[in-house]
Amino acid sequence: MIRSGIAVSRRDFLRSGLAGSALLALNGQVPAFLRQAAADAANRSDHILVVLQLSGGNDGLNTVVPYRDPLYYAHRPELGIPAGDVLKINDEVGFHAAMRGAAELLEAGKLAIVQGVGYPQPNRSHFESMDIWHTCFRKTQPRRDGWLGRYLERVPQPSELPALHIGDEQQPLALASQEVRVPSVASFEEFRLQAEPAVRRKLEALVARNAEQNDGLLDFVRSSTQAALRASQQLADIAKSRNTAGGYPRTPLGERLATIAQLIGADLPTRIYYLALDGFDTHAQQPAAHAALLEQWSMAVKAFFDELEQQGNAARVLLFSFSEFGRRVQENASQGTDHGAAAPVFLAGPGVRPGVHGALPSLEDLDDGDLKFHTDFRRVYAALLEDWLGLADSAPVLAGKYDPVPVLKKAT
Amino acid sequence: MSHDWNSIDPQWAWSPYEPDARCPWNRARAAHLFRRAGFGADSQQLDQAVHQSPQQVVDQLIEPPADITAFDQSSGDLVAFALATGDVHRLAAWWMHRMLRSPFPLQEKMTLFWHGHFATSAEKVADAELMYRQNQLFRNHALGDFRRLVHEVSRDPAMLIYLDSATNRKAHPNENYARELMELFTLGEGNYSEQDVQQLARCFTGWEIRRKQFRFNPYQNDEGEKTLFGQRGKFTGDEAVELVLSRPQVPGFIVRKLFRFFVADEPAPPDQLLQPLAEQFREEDLQLRGLLRRMLGSRLFFSDRVVGSKVRSPVDFAVTALRSLRATTNVQMLSEMCGKLGQMLFYPPNVKGWDGGRAWINSATLLGRANLVRQVLSDPATRFDGGGLLDVARRHGKERPEALVDWLAELLLAVPLSETTRMELVDVGRAAGNETAFREVLYLMMTLPEYQVM
Known part of the structure; x- marks a missing residue:
């Protein structure tokens, strides 16, 4: 092409x-x-995976609230979300009151929650725990690539943008690979040729010339440049015709998810998108900050799938959200919570089996004050790789055999 | 590449380049040498080069020039300012400035090579001073003694922080540095065993960093007997480094990497082609200068198949054009933009360094390259030899659009423009005959596929 x-x-x-x-x-x-x-x-399968990382350690207990459990309110005298405020999911748990968008997604059958996700001997350093999530390896093991990077190496990829990191933070280690280079773009603007239309046309004409066929570097650069100009033009057209009232929050997250929706709509061959929402490290004055983050997350994800529905692309897209760890069950003295362990993860899209998967870890049987995990995060990755992206065997990517969590409808 | 290197006679390849009618010494070949061995030549340097022999020019590029001391002094003042901020990004801008202005560009190019070879990221080290000290280490040994360089890197605080020496204790040896020393720095994968990794890690126990300095901690050092490459002994860390460096794979491993950096991205050459260079490197006890002199002065290096056979890295992309036109700009902006294109100085993506070659190129980076040129050309800080592009062109008698296009192509491009492309660019330059039109020509030329290779 x-x-x-x-x-x-x-x-x-x-x-x-x-x-x-x-x-x-x-x-x-x-x-x-x-x-x-x-x-x-x-x-290749036609499916697209969007990973939305919640950086800083999301307080899972105040996200998916066990509103019937007196122990929850005993541990959270200041921070507990009143039962009357939660958006009930079932008889046991409900969403934080700020998560209206998430509740609507669930109602529409497009949201799944996996409870109690973590890994053995949890590490409570942001950096180290995030690295474990990204690489599937611990510090003592060599780690120079990430799980998504290894996935990209194992399946034939389109030469153009097999994966894209959207954001201005350091590229997540999850995308690191020895062979496949994943670009990071901070914004839609960066994917636009900043040139007058006349200059752009001139450039297109110059690049289209001399298309001699050989396998040399120059030919490779020329075809890549043609593709880049075309993709950028497609995006510019889409941006022009775009209905901007999309219900996204007016934040970098909202803009980035809107950008991804545009890229998907522009039919880019990209299979993996990665972005992050930071700020979940709520050691002090948690309530307002956490509510704002959860509201932003819910609103953005809801708007994202609304747009994809309009495009007719929603069924191809799955969004996965995780955090490097949850937080302490017992709140601290600063109206905040400290670093914890197991927490829920979220999957959004028409491809999920909606609802809550797995039990809420016991609030009584704790591991040094933290929730115990019962589902290894690599079981969730196995579901994403095998049941969503169609990888026959996720074991080489995850460095071990993990039974996929049955959270997705079986691939058609 | 449609053809490989098999048809090339290694003896011919590395014999000294002697110009002849088929492969004449001219401004284009001189520009090729300057691009690869540094960051391009300006018009005056090309004028001088063609009046010398190629070997004379190589010799000049490879030896420190007289004015390097003065340059280092003024550069030292600049870096003190950068270090005072503690911001590694300021340090990156300082290095960018060196690449643009140093009278010894091959030293900077080799420093960049070692930075990619002994890749260490400030993302983890998070200390501008330590990153600077490592950078100076690479610079001091840039063209010197590889053996000494490896010994010093093994004690370099930034490296040891990056590869977790802090946790290399007698009871729990950390294998990170030991593994990378063999796999990535000296031998290559497959040329050592897992047991060698474990044993080598024991030799390095107790090599710590205290108050930003290397320190040997005898209490954490495993003094017991180790077995390395089948030899037994109570090896110290220094002895172990020597054992690694005496392995027969070292010269070939380094020569291969230098070939990819200086000669051609692809395809990977057969060992046979590299054999004469590897032998020389071994005979000269891992001294780099003679090896580079031979590589950069060789028939193969100046042959048509090698000219234009590398993808420009972001740094080559940005610095070469500016240096060739004696331009100055906001170096902080320039280094940040190179970062967006995938080459943030002091932040290599992982311990393997930058992959280079085709990996630099994709839709996002190509658009980013075009936008970088746009931004540099519209930045008020950008000056060409102190003025406008039109002024420089006039000074060189290139104010007619045809002359301008040919002159820019000679300075910037390794591969020729087709006649139609050339005429299109001439039209753009003719449109107004002013600064804007000339800058548009430069913008288009740097955005063309032809400029992305060198």
């Missing part, structure tokens, strides 16, 4: 039914660009 000069939407192409082995069998008689598209289609 990149070299053809003919605009073929990859997705249209997939839908046309030509994709896959029938066309591959015609190898040699089909134009190169069609062959490539068919190979792409045969090798």
Whole structure:
């Protein structure tokens, strides 16, 4: 497609039914660009994974509130969310009152919560625990790539943007790979050619010339430049025609999720998007800060799926949210909570089996004051890799065999 | 690449380049040498170079010039300012300034090579002074003695923090540095065993950092017998480094990496092609200067297949054009922008350093490159030899659009423009014949695929 000069939407192409082995069998008689598209289609699922990291350690107990458990209110005299305020999920737990968007997603069958996720011998350092989540390895083991990076290495990737990190923080280690380079872009603006239309046209004309066919570096750069100009033009068009009243919060998170929705709508071949929402390290004065974060998160994710529904892309997209750890069961003396261990994770999208999966860890049987995990986070990753992204075996990526948490509808 | 290196005779490849009718010594080949061995040449340097022999020019590039001392002095004042802020990003801007202005560009290029080789990130070290000291270590040994460099890196505080020497204790040896020393710094994967890693880690126990200095802590040092590469002994850390450096794979491993950095990104050359260089490196006891002199002065280096066979790194992309046009700009902005393009100085992505080659290129980075040029050209701090681009062009008698395009192409491009592309650019330059039009020509040229390779 990149070299053809003919605009073929990859997705249209997939839908046309030509994709896959029938066309591959015609190898040699089909134009190169069609062959490539068919190979792409045969090798990749159409699914997209958006990872939204909650940085700082989200207080799981005040996110999915055990409003029937007197122990919860005993440990949280100041911070406990009153039973009357929670948005009830079931007879046991309910969302923090600020999470209206999440409640609506759940109602629509598009949100799943996995309780009690963590890992053995929890580490309470932000940096170390996040690294464990990102790499699946502990400090004592060599770690130079992340779980998503290893996934990208194992499946054939489109040459263009197999994954994208959107944000201005350091690229998450989860995306690190020895072979695949994942770009980080802070904003939509960065993906736009900052040039007058006349200059852009001139550039397009110059780059389109001299398209001699060889496998050399120059040809590679030329086809990449053509693709980049085309993608940037597509995005510019979409940005122009975009209805800006999308219900997103007016925050970097809202803008970034809106950007991702645009990129998905623009039919980029990107399969993995990664972004982060920081600020969950609520050691003091937690209530207002935490409520604002949860409201922002819920609102943004809801708006994101509303937009995807309008585009007709929602069924292809799954959003996964996790934090490096939960927080202490017992609140501290500063109206805050300290670093803890197990916590719930969230999966959003029409592909989930909605509702709560797994029991709330006991508030009585604690590990040094923290909730005990019962579901290893790699079991959630296994579900994402196998049941969503269609990887046959997640064991090499996760450095071990993990039974996928049955939180997703089985792939069609 | 459609062709590999197999058809090339290694003896021919590394014999001294002697210009002939097929491969003449001209401004284009001189510019190639300056781009690879540094960050490009300005017009005057090319004028001088073609009146010398290629070997003379290589010799000049490889030896410290007389004015480096004065430059180092003024650069030292600048770095003191950067260090006072404690901000590693300021340090990155300082280094960017050195690359733009140093009279000894090969030293900076090799410093960049070692930074990518012994990759250490300030993300973890989080100390501008230690990053600076490591950078100076690379600079001091840039073209010197690889053996000494490895010994000193093994005691370098930034490195030892980055690779967890703090936790390398007798009771719990941390294998991180031991493993990377062999895998990434000297031998390459497959040239040591897991047992070697464990045993080497024991030799380094007690190598600590205290108050930002290396310190040997005898209480944490494992003095027992170790078995390394089949040899038994109560090896100290220094002895162990020597054992590693005496392995037969070291010269070939380093030569291969230098080949990719200076000669061509791809395909990977066969050992046979690198053999003469590896032998020389071994015979010269891992001294770098002679090796580089031979590599950069060779027939293969100046051959058509090598010119244009590397993707420009973000730093090469940004610095070469500015240096070639004697331009100055806001170096802080420049280094941050290189960061967005994937090469933030002092922040390599991991211990393996930057992958380089095709990995620099994707939609986001290509658009980012174009936007970087746009931003640099519109920044009021950007000056060409103290003035406008038009002024410089006039001074060199290049104010006609044809002359401008050809002159810029000679300075900036390793591969020729097609005639149609050339004429299009001339049209752009003709449109107004003023500063804006000239800058538009430069913008387009730096955004073309042709400028992304070197």
